Amino acid sequence: MKGYIFDIKKFSVHDGPGIRTTLFLKGCPLNCVWCHNPEGIQKEPELWYFPNKCMHCSLCVQACPVEALSISEKDEQFRININHELCDSCGLCVEICPTQALLFDGREMDHEDAVNALLEDKSFYDESGGGVTLSGGDPVYQFQYALEILKECKARGVHTAIESALYCPSSVLQKLIPYTDLFICDLKIFDDEKHLEYTGGSNKIILENLKYLSASGKKILVRTPLIPHFSGSDENLKAIGTFILSLEGRVQYELLNYNSLAMSKYQIRNEKNDSIREAKPFSDAQLKSWQTMLADLGLDMINE
Ligand code: SF4
């Protein structure tokens, strides 16, 4: 089965136990205003332009058969603009560009090739208690593809994990559960109106799916990315923590500090993202204070 991926990260130690390889699948059903992986939102590969690699030869503009590329020279700054509505991903501009200033942000990959790539480091997984993690984007967006990969990995005795916001029908989870050892679940904002406003989807389905998963007895780690002005507040974290305590079984919780690297991706895409333009990671003291607050509430915290 064919699917779309945008990265494979080897020797990952933050996406589940032991040494792991993380496969990033393209496509996400949500659209968070602070998204750290904008290359993961669209399912199909998208064209990116890297101005610092461009030698201003204009060959790409001449090669494009649908006139999706144009040149702008605002403030004497040469730049190629991409009209994504017109681009049909033929790849001619990528082929002709002498400096790799135009590249697609992902690629098609057969699930068997993905499994072979993931199993290259099986000896490290066996020694460290690690395995493979499917991330994204969100693996539920291409869940049939994810399912085929997970089935193969389980058949070869490899520990499997999924990183997901669980914004999907519970029937999707039902199919993934037998082949997934650990669910790493993003729960960003507890207030439903704010969740809808800032992520594009209601969190009702996410909370219901977390209840469903916890009742299944699967191992769960809930994570909250701490985004200034959105998710990083006493009120939000207490509400999420109280909800986690109401779930069945042992559910662990982890806070992830804000990572400002995402901003450079928006700059490359020539997109403004005013939501996170000024955002900075929280201080160690603030992080510790939230971790203590949540541990005091009774949560099983994993600290960074
Ligand atoms: S991928 Fe093809 S259609 Fe898209 S901008 Fe390049 S040449 Fe044009």
Ligand code: SF4
């Ligand atoms: S072909 Fe490449 S180097 Fe030439 S203008 Fe286009 S992006 Fe720049």
